Amino acid sequence: MSDRFDIGAEPVSEGIDDRLRRIRAELEAVETLVRSEAEARITPVEIGRVVRSAREGIGRFFDSSLFADPAFDMLLFVFLEEEEGRQVETSACYRASGVPRTTAVRWINMLLSMGMFENAPHPTDRRLTLLSLSEQARTGMRQWLGTMRPLIERMAAR
Structure with a gap:
């Protein structure tokens, strides 16, 4: 050395x-x-299902009209249906919104005009219209739901 x-x-x-x-x-x-x-x-779809269940369940404890948000409920419904590979008929979107049909139609038309929804004729039944999320809305839903992942992980880690 x-x-x-x-x-x-x-x-x-x-x-x-x-x-x-x-x-x-x-x-x-x-x-x-x-x-x-x-x-x-924990996927955005799973987080979306939790959010949807929570929104649907609130009516058991409070007057659900206090929490009516048809635009959000419709966006979430269509997002989840599309992620499961299902086409969404306009009538299903009405029911998912939890508001009267005339109110749902106004909201759907507004979401269409804002470019959040796209519509197309049903392939076999001309009386029906199919709704889908625009790519921008789909990306926004994925990103928003993804922002909840850290919160859920922190809760699960406790």
Whole structure:
């Protein structure tokens, strides 16, 4: 063992910097993996189902007209139906909104004019119209429901 400085030796600080970079990269990889596993466990659709159940159940405790929000209920209903691979007839959307048909029609027309809903004729029954979310509305619902994931995870971790 020598106390002499070797000119060809790698400075200690560079070796530490390399190790720190590797550790940071490994931590980022683990963080990404944990985040993707959490996202896989609790999907926006599952969160949407919880929200919908909560909204439907509120009428058992309070006058449901106090909490009527047909636009939100329709958006959530159509989102969940489409995510399950089902087409949505306008009449189903009326029923899901929880408001009278004439009120539901006004809200659907407003959502269509705002570009949140798209409509198309039913393929086999010309009397019916199908509703779907626009790509913008679908993305918005996914993002909004996704923002609730950390809250749900914190509650589940308790």
